[in-house]
Amino acid sequence: MGFFDRIFGHKKAQTNTVEKISTASEQAAFKNENVLKLLDLKNYIDSLMGEERYIAKSDYLEKIKEYEPVIDFFSVLQSSGMLDSFCQINGLPMAEVQNTIEAFTDIEKLIDRHNEEFITKTMIEEKEYLDNILKAVDPAISLDEDQRRAVLTDEDYCLVIAGAGAGKTTTVAAKVKYLVDKQGIKPSQILVVSYTNKAVNELKEKIRGALGIECPIATFHSTGNAVIHVNAPDEKLNIVDNSRLYFVIRDYFRGSVMQNESVVNKLIMFFASYFDAPYEGDDFNGFFNNIAKANFSTMRSDLEDFKCKIIDARTKKSVTIQNEVLRSHQEVEIANFLYLNNIDYDYEPVYPYNISYARKPYTPDFTIHQDGRSAYLEHFGISESGKNDRYSQEELDRYKQA
Numbered sequence: 001m002g003f004f005d006r007i008f009g010h011k012k013a014q015t016n017t018v019e020k021i022s023t024a025s026e027q028a029a030f031k032n033e034n035v036l037k038l039l040d041l042k043n044y045i046d047s048l049m050g051e052e053r054y055i056a057k058s059d060y061l062e063k064i065k066e067y068e069p070v071i072d073f074f075s076v077l078q079s080s081g082m083l084d085s086f087c088q089i090n091g092l093p094m095a096e097v098q099n100t101i102e103a104f105t106d107i108e109k110l111i112d113r114h115n116e117e118f119i120t121k122t123m124i125e126e127k128e129y130l131d132n133i134l135k136a137v138d139p140a141i142s143l144d145e146d147q148r149r150a151v152l153t154d155e156d157y158c159l160v161i162a163g164a165g166a167g168k169t170t171t172v173a174a175k176v177k178y179l180v181d182k183q184g185i186k187p188s189q190i191l192v193v194s195y196t197n198k199a200v201n202e203l204k205e206k207i208r209g210a211l212g213i214e215c216p217i218a219t220f221h222s223t224g225n226a227v228i229h230v231n232a233p234d235e236k237l238n239i240v241d242n243s244r245l246y247f248v249i250r251d252y253f254r255g256s257v258m259q260n261e262s263v264v265n266k267l268i269m270f271f272a273s274y275f276d277a278p279y280e281g282d283d284f285n286g287f288f289n290n291i292a293k294a295n296f297s298t299m300r301s302d303l304e305d306f307k308c309k310i311i312d313a314r315t316k317k318s319v320t321i322q323n324e325v326l327r328s329h330q331e332v333e334i335a336n337f338l339y340l341n342n343i344d345y346d347y348e349p350v351y352p353y354n355i356s357y358a359r360k361p362y363t364p365d366f367t368i369h370q371d372g373r374s375a376y377l378e379h380f381g382i383s384e385s386g387k388n389d390r391y392s393q394e395e396l397d398r399y400k401q402a
Contacts, residue, residue, distance in 0.1 A: 035090055037070040042100045045107070054118050054154035055111050064107055071104050119152050129181075133174050137210040147171045151178045169199065173206040180213055187215040193223050268340065331365060331379055344369045351376075 044067075048060055074097060077083040087094040103110060123130070123145075130148050134141045143151070147167060150160050151174050162168050172192060179185040192207065192215060194200050203217050218226070228235070240248055257263050326332050326347060338345045346369075351362040366377035 190215040192217040
């Protein structure tokens with residue numbers, strides 16, 4: 001008789017595909033193993049949730065995965081409607097089993113809630129400490145709520161996004177002091193890195209100078225250089241100078257990038273879409289100067305794949321144009337998309353059909369040619385909400401109805 005047959009008294013036809021547990025002792029061992037593991041899981045989760053600290057993902061994720069087989073076992077019982085009988089036979093409270101399964105399934109949500117409660121509670125209990133955490137640096141410094149949360153968060157990876165002058169350096173200095181004072185971390189086990197020498201010097205003044213914490217503080221370059229020297233002490237390496245930088249990048253492109261077709265395609269799309277980066281300043285004169293100097297030539301033109309014959313109005317002779325220049329970045333992006341996807345197009349050709357009462361020949365932005373058919377694309381510069389400050393609402397409504 002099989003395991004489930006023995007427990008629930010169901011007789012089942014024996015087939016060659018069913019793996020049976022041959023002896024009663026083996027059946028009992030299998031049953032007890034799952035029950036004991038479930039109880040062990042419940043105790044582990046209870047213990048974890050009772051911790052008076054911030055719980056990082058590395059503290060529980062790997063451990064919790066060890067219990068997946070036993071949760072699968074009880075989930076099958078639950079979905080098949082046999083959990084109640086199993087619990088009665090084994091003296092297990094069914095509600096406790098269901099709660100354990102639910103806790104396992106929602107473990108990350110439970111930990112997130114636990115951590116939020118810990119941070120909220122600690123911000124109150126450690127208010128005086130946090131108020132004065134950088135008093136030695138500057139008595140006037142007072143961390144705001146976001147900075148205090150960043151200091152108290154003890155996750156494996158913690159990303160803090162802030163603009164210039166928002167207090168990132170101050171937050172890092174406070175974090176280092178908190179780790180040493182409250183978490184018992186040795187200064188030698190904390191590495192502080194930054195991009196520029198100026199930021200590193202500022203961090204050194206605050207952390208080493210004012211706070212007296214002798215942890216290593218360096219730029220990314222010097223940190224990488226130090227790692228290389230540890231592994232290759234006899235090799236003299238320095239940051240490459242500009243005269244050699246071109247050759248380093250060239251060799252990398254030739255040896256790595258150009259050997260991978262998918263990477264090359266992504267690189268082409270990157271330059272097609274982002275080479276002329278949008279203006280990010282707030283000076284209107286600078287913005288219009290940027291637009292005036294912008295290069296609106298297409299990839300088809302830059303790759304010398306564009307030739308167009310026209311009749312010169314003065315000489316009446318055929319002239320070949322090899323430079324395709326459009327009117328805006330958006331139109332260039334459209335043209336590049338069509339070109340990269342092998343879609344034949346013309347830019348602003350004269351519409352071949354007569355339009356009644358038209359004051360001038362209509363020239364759609366793009367005409368697409370596929371399998372002997374033509375389609376017309378018109379690019380109209382409006383936002384997602386349909387707004388444009390160059391046109392009145394009446395003109396916009398008339399355009400959208402056209």
